[in-house]
Amino acid sequence: MTEERVEDDFEEDYALSGDLVEQVLAATEAQDAAELTALLEPLHPADIADLLEQVDTGERREILKLYGDEFDGEILTEIDESIREEVIEQLPAEVLAEAVRELDSDDVVDLIEDLGEPQQEAILDALDDSDRAAVEQSLTWPEYSAGRLMQREVVTAPEHWTVGEAIDFLRAEDWLPDQFYHVVLVDPFHHPVGYVTLGKILSSRRETALNTITEDSFRTIWARQEEGDVAYAFNQYHLISAPVVDDDDRLVGVITIDDAMNVLDEEHEEDILRLAGVGDESAISDTVPETVRQRLPWLMVNLFTAILASTVIALFEGTIERLVALAVLMPIVASMGGNAGTQTLTVAVRALATKSLTESNVWRVIRREAMVGFTNGAVFAVVMGLVAWFWFGTPALGLVIGAAMVINLFVAALAGIAVPLALERLGADPALASGTFVTTVTDVVGFFAFLGLAGVLLL
Amino acid sequence: MTEERVEDDFEEDYALSGDLVEQVLAATEAQDAAELTALLEPLHPADIADLLEQVDTGERREILKLYGDEFDGEILTEIDESIREEVIEQLPAEVLAEAVRELDSDDVVDLIEDLGEPQQEAILDALDDSDRAAVEQSLTWPEYSAGRLMQREVVTAPEHWTVGEAIDFLRAEDWLPDQFYHVVLVDPFHHPVGYVTLGKILSSRRETALNTITEDSFRTIWARQEEGDVAYAFNQYHLISAPVVDDDDRLVGVITIDDAMNVLDEEHEEDILRLAGVGDESAISDTVPETVRQRLPWLMVNLFTAILASTVIALFEGTIERLVALAVLMPIVASMGGNAGTQTLTVAVRALATKSLTESNVWRVIRREAMVGFTNGAVFAVVMGLVAWFWFGTPALGLVIGAAMVINLFVAALAGIAVPLALERLGADPALASGTFVTTVTDVVGFFAFLGLAGVLLL
Structure with a gap:
């Protein structure tokens, strides 16, 4: 239980270890697809993305050739923009389609907004009609706006509901987003009027009215708001999620703190690189x-x-x-x-x-x-x-x-x-x-x- | 609905407006405590903290004199370290005690770790015995470690419980933290073995076993881990909260994403200031x-x-x-x-x-x-x-x-x-x-x- 352990643990649990990268490259060189899959399978998509960024172009091509069929859509959203296009080009069309279909609408938007026309089309074509419509609608909001950042899947409840009604509704639904932290209360015109944390719902009696246990921190975000301002608001007011409204104050989506954290991270990075007179999109994988x-x-x-x-x-x-x-x-x-x-x-x-x-x-x-x-x-x-x-x-x-x-x-x-x-x-x-x-x-x-x-x- | 609106909205909703600062200073000059309180009351503690950072030392002293009695503990946790000691010194002892008693243990730790011995004592003395013990125990973890960052209030459940048992338990408890996102499953030795999101609990039937709906993203963090590594893990793996364990892998607390976001923000700030050869604690309120x-x-x-x-x-x-x-x-x-x-x-x-x-x-x-x-x-x-x-x-x-x-x-x-x-x-x-x-x-x-x-x- 010394300092050693911190380092070891960290290497083991979080970051990509140098050993692993070497094993991956060895398996790739040996054209051993089974071994490569066994090595990559346990990794988080964010780590696989990092690995692809760290190897050189030729190695990346070989890894994708061997691992392509198992390729997870989340890797695409995690990968740096500088090599994203290159990776997408190398994926077989059906693998790309499969990978993209698994993603939430906000991730697809994030993925395609920087791609060229033909690649955008290829990805949009892979989506269901309803997903495609959702993505295309998101893309109508200005670049770097809250509208691009939000996910469209929001859990809402009429303002007059009780805790019990909300729980019954949630149990009956099967389209719930992977992660959500609040139930947004809406009036009959779909204007958000407050929100309730899931913790409050869980700890309140079934007959409690939702509008009696709303949070003071409630703030709506306008879809045209600049994403940097959104990140500022999340950081300043310790928001965990915030409903997004359109020009008529109608609820159109929700932004969660992890998206805001990403924006904050990117803006900082930009500041540092700009202060040093380096192009603000420079990446370690650039040629x-x-x-x-x-x-x-x-x-x-x-x-x-x-x-x-x-x-x-x-x-x-x-x-x-x-x-x-x-x-x-x-x-x-x-x-x-x-x-x-x-x-x-x-x-x-x-x-x-x-x-x-x-x-x-x-x-x-x-x-x-x-x-x-x-x-x-x-x-x-x-x-x-x-x-x-x-x-x-x-x-x-x-x-x-x-x-x-x-x-x-x-x-x-x-x-x-x-x-x-x-x-x-x-x-x-x-x-x-x-x-x-x-x-x-x-x-x-x-x-x-x-x-x-x-x-x-x-x- | 033009660009104008973005700016206006933002000024109005989020940042502290220049007008408001002027009104506050005018009320202070006029020694009008009622007007000052009316102006500050609607503000988020983070904005009041910003206001106190932006005025000069003399103005700050006057504002505190007039507004002192209403002073909220959260303002203290939001305020920049460079003027925190000065503000604490000016608060009457009973106001300080009241302000501190409202805070969660992790906020008290964050508040006192940089204070001088006498101020630390004053704050510790203001706490209940049990809170005091919790804070003192947190302070035994190394500075800038996960142990200092975590909150000690964790919602746990035995690993064999069902959704219904968890809901009944949550309804019966009255000490729940303000914000929590997971129920952590623990074995009889209080080792965390998995966690369930509140959304999953709400959307599952009462008889569902909790250990069948746990999240893949589950990762524990060692209390001695460096806080920068913790922030990295949250950002890399999109964690929303993570249980913290001691040297014997027993659950001792939980870190939530807003704390991690804060650390990320501070580390970036440090990097930028250090790259420019400016002391990394410089603030706009420094003399x-x-x-x-x-x-x-x-x-x-x-x-x-x-x-x-x-x-x-x-x-x-x-x-x-x-x-x-x-x-x-x-x-x-x-x-x-x-x-x-x-x-x-x-x-x-x-x-x-x-x-x-x-x-x-x-x-x-x-x-x-x-x-x-x-x-x-x-x-x-x-x-x-x-x-x-x-x-x-x-x-x-x-x-x-x-x-x-x-x-x-x-x-x-x-x-x-x-x-x-x-x-x-x-x-x-x-x-x-x-x-x-x-x-x-x-x-x-x-x-x-x-x-x-x-x-x-x-x-």
Whole structure:
């Protein structure tokens, strides 16, 4: 019962172990379909999806060839979008049809919304008429909306029912969704008016009226609401499921917390990747050309801004020629500004995402960042001033780099907060381009302040 | 029914509106406790907590003074750790005691684990003996473990019970938790052996044996398991609740998906802030000194690495003196390397966090990154080579910067993947220090390659 056990247990119970992947690849190489099936059978579809993401394209093709007939529809919903199309193409038509028929309507929607036209058709054709209609109706809601996220199967009860009537109804039904947590009460126009947890129904007497044991947490979600806002609401208010209504406030579906958790996870991932200037759909299974295509545009933007900063240096070529120590020290000023700016902008981007930076506190936060920038600038002015003085034996050089440091860290703080705020106001994602703007500002200001002051004070 | 409505609805239903904050502050200024209570009463505790985070320290004190008597315990659990201690200090002892008594054991644990000794005592003293014992027992599990996260109230049933027996039992009990989603089946030694969803119980006939309708998704979690792994399991396997067992596999509690969602959210936040070199506990409500204290250490580390890079430049002072264009161009090489390295390391850090970078694909990923680095390097070598040639009219200068670009982007890719992998192997958090290491490598290599090649080829 030591730390060892945590690791072991975790490897064993949850994550895909390296050993298992090797055994799978060995069975595939040996073309041993029985062994491969025996290895994959006990795995959760999410783990099989991970395995398919981790092997290379050729190995994946071989595994699918051998395991194709047993292929579970859930694996498709779990698999990363970057290889989903490739996997679907390799599945025999009848296996794909079988796999898709097992899925809930929201999973089918999630599956096909990013596929090309012919693959969408192939999957829709595999569905029953009623399932197909349900999926097609879901697809009429905007992309990334609650309408796409919801499942259409909702357990409802008329608002005047008792616990006993609800239990009898549930026992008689055979189409209940796999997972549901509430019974939604609806009026005669199918408007949701409240919900009751299953726990409350189970623990109440048969004659209890449902509308006397509803939950305070009841909130409806509009089908056109953006999925990020839905995830925010689930997280903020600890919702477990919430009814979705159409433009006429009629109940059309339900969103459950696991879908919201997925969205939250994806949005975070996007933020992190965007802050780093990586395409927000990058995955570990991407090929070299895909990866280059994602990253090159951001590096190109960076090249332009780096050249812009260099033109500032070029203005001071004469100054540098006469005092080459400036060339040695100038990257320090720019680097410190870039880092301080990135700190501020990351905090600002996150605060905007979690709605904790709002009209009510924006000026206080700006004031705080400015003071932090000034304080840090002053600290590093002293430190770096002394370093420069002793390194090059020129006190005035220390003075110049110190002054440039204060200016640049102060500007970095202001840019770090102003740039994401401006992008948000303009309706852009602050995570997407803030970094480049802020470091451009700190590079330009850093070089200009340092070399400019040097030109005036030292020469 | 246009886009307008989405925004309006959202403002109205979910987030705290700026107007409301202003009204609250006006009521506070006017010392109008009745008006303040009327404004805050309809709000969810999570929104009241957000409001308290967004106002400044003085305003917070005034609000608490006027609203203190109505203060709900849930607000305390929702409020950010950075101001929790301050709020608790300002609440009158009897209000605090009342607020805490309403909470579930896991919320009390979450509340007090970060508090100082005297505040912990004050809260523990407010609890009943049995609640106090439950909280103290939870605190014996390691910090950030499943044991701290779980709630101790679990609904269990002997494994041989029928649906009818379970329903009768639930109707008779009056201590049921607010939210529960499964009945956990236990053997006579209180080992969990399976669970049944409430939906299944409700939709099955009374004589059905519970052990015939258990879920396949059943997994137990060990109380010492790290909370990040718990969140991973919930997300990966779409769990809604999972029983927690002690070292002897006896049932000690249950973790529900909303707790897991919280952990996932916090871990993401930590990753983002750590990647940016911001203390991972920074909050929008932090004061200037707190913020300076969080950010200064990372800037100090950056200063050391920037100075290190400068010493490389200093090696080539003579070269720069003879060709000052080198000083103009050298930041471009370093900047491109830094950006490319950051792209790679962000992808690597995320892949490690989501367990999609493993032994089985590590070499393929390294190979891919190296090829991406080389390809991007080649592209920018051509672009920047031409730019430098035309800018300074020296073809050889274009050749030198092109060669340095290939070298630095290739090294950036290798460092971007190797540094987080090495930190992970050493048991450190790859998000924490990767950025500094990688940019140090790209600065040093960038300056060295560019200035070194220039010294050899141009002079």
